[in-house]
Amino acid sequence: MRTPRFAVAITAALVTVTLPVLNTTAAAAPPDKVSVAANPTDQLRTGDWGTRIVNGERTTVKEYPFVIAGMRVGGGGPQGQSCTASVVGKRKILTAAHCMVDTTGAKSYFYGDDDLNTPGDETFRTAVASFKTHPGYTGSGGWRTGYDVAVVTTVDDIPVPESQWAKVAGSGDSALTQPGKSGTSLGYGKTSAGGGSGELRKTTMPVNDPAGCQVFDIRVNGDLMVCTGYNDGRTADCSGDSGGPFIVDGVVVGVSSWGSSACDRYSIMARLTNAMGDWARAEIGGTQPGDGKFGMALSPSAGKAEPGKHVSTSVTTTAGDQGPEKLELSASALPTGTTATFQPSSTVDAGQVAKLTLQTAASTPAGIYKVIVTATGTSGAKTAEFTLTVGDGGTVDGPRPSASPGTGTVPPGGYANATITVTGGTGSIRLSATGLPYPPSFTPQTVKSGGTSRMTVMGPYQRGTYKVSITATDSVGNTGTTTYTLTVR
Structure with missing residues (x-):
């Protein structure tokens, strides 16, 4: 035990x-x-x-x-x-x-x-x-x-x-x-x-x-x-x-x-x-x-744009203890088809403000993305996150999990495994389950659409048949469920 x-x-x-x-x-x-x-x-x-x-x-x-x-x-x-x-x-x-x-x-x-x-x-x-x-x-x-x-x-x-x-x-x-x-x-x-x-x-x-x-x-x-x-x-x-x-x-x-x-x-x-x-x-x-270094912040730190449209934020910098220094601004982790433009320039003096515009393409997939904005100077580098929502943030129907096999039989306290496959959904999809005294584990617990995870379940010490409800929740809150049947003999 x-x-x-x-x-x-x-x-x-x-x-x-x-x-x-x-x-x-x-x-x-x-x-x-x-x-x-x-x-x-x-x-x-x-x-x-x-x-x-x-x-x-x-x-x-x-x-x-x-x-x-x-x-x-x-x-x-x-x-x-x-x-x-x-x-x-x-x-x-x-x-x-x-x-x-x-x-x-x-x-x-x-x-x-x-x-x-x-x-x-x-x-x-x-x-x-x-x-x-x-x-x-x-x-x-x-x-x-x-x-x-x-x-x-x-x-x-x-x-x-x-x-x-x-x-x-x-x-x-x-x-x-x-x-x-x-x-x-x-x-x-x-x-x-x-x-x-x-x-x-x-x-x-x-x-x-x-x-x-x-x-x-x-x-x-x-x-x-x-x-x-x-x-x-x-x-x-x-x-x-x-x-x-x-x-x-x-x-x-x-x-x-x-x-x-x-x-x-x-x-x-x-x-x-x-x-x-x-x-x-x-x-x-x-x-x-x-700490002798400059500071950087985004205002706002999140925004939404329809595919083919744009959204902007202000990149505010502050000088460190050693005074103004030249900073190079860049943006990474952009969604497909999206470009980043800094105005008036991607080079600023610490203490100045730049405007960052994220221009999506008509083909940019709907979803929620974490864009990384970086400022690099002689004293080091600072980063900040901008949460970009494209379109409605994802698909309407949500993720669809399935279990293979869909059933398992174990002795009291024994373990069984199943492969969980998830289709549909938007962004990262988190797996969870209910129906057992000890919740199943998922390896990994977070997958992308089309991904798989190994589910491990521990059988209760009381014999019987248990219905395990597996839920997949995507990054915009859409959910889908499937059922796994565990028999303890």
Whole structure:
């Protein structure tokens, strides 16, 4: 008998814990196994945790002077440690929304301590005066759908110099969360089933294409989340890391949001290289510490055009600390037959505004496209996304899934496979299913029209016949279903 793994909001620290599945050998999580969403991890019972420590290394507040420990009455870590956060202003802290909404108990912050196991070592502690969660956060459990970011205002000034505040990413920094980048995750947290370590730790994890991270029963939404880490348990965020920073090139590009309760799969961050980061920066107020580079943003960041028509947006640039520099503008990932024109020129000085016009062709297929706008200067490059909708965004009839074979027979707890083929639909098509205690897994979970996926189902332990309803949802919300019959003997 196997025990299902659970996906959870990560409310306790960076030290990575791999949990065995009813045995003492912690093997890599099978790629076709689905992790089921559950409650925030610091609310799980101690007996639910394994004891193997996975990577991560000790670090100090001196090395990362903006890191601060989130505490709450009843928190599972030493002295009530529950979350991790970043100092971003004189009285401002950046963390995950679920750290403020989904957990009970009065909340406060400790600063300056590398190890919370020895009370009294902190140089500063303060209570929470108020906090704001992103308007898109839907309340308790909202981390499942995204917008898991909050800005906290403290009662007292935090003793961190402005030059050492964490720098928060915005919509002009989308290149920092492109797949292939690598970043550092920080946090205080559990190293064993016995409780939280309370030690400040760090680990390095890659940024992954979200399409390859669909191993949970809730969707990893690449527009709102960053999928980091690995699927084999070598390192991950864990209970107590929630709200902690994920840093790429010295910039906080995400806050630790959720993952597997076993801490053995991908770690999902709330993405800040988009409008969420812009919101956080506005709530923080003031100016962000300079990085010597220019800035770039699109206004608007989305638009619609019928085939053969055009749509425009403004490319606004700002000079960095080193002053104006020449920027070369370009656009990529254009749909078929579409051209991009910058006016008055594709070469501008940082601080100037250019008009970008996307001209579609009569033959451009209807759909929703992510156009990448890039500005390149002597100090580096910045990218931003423009969401282009062509026509009605896709076909009217929606995707049509089919299963081959359409039936399967297994013993209690056994596994069966089927190939799911999808035709029709627009853009990326996500597969899901209902009708079983443990949702089937799909490899891959997202396909294009004409693509196939392997579905793996686990038979319930109660014998009988089960109707599995398979749903395909395309990028514009159209759906189609088919049925797979599973017999457990």
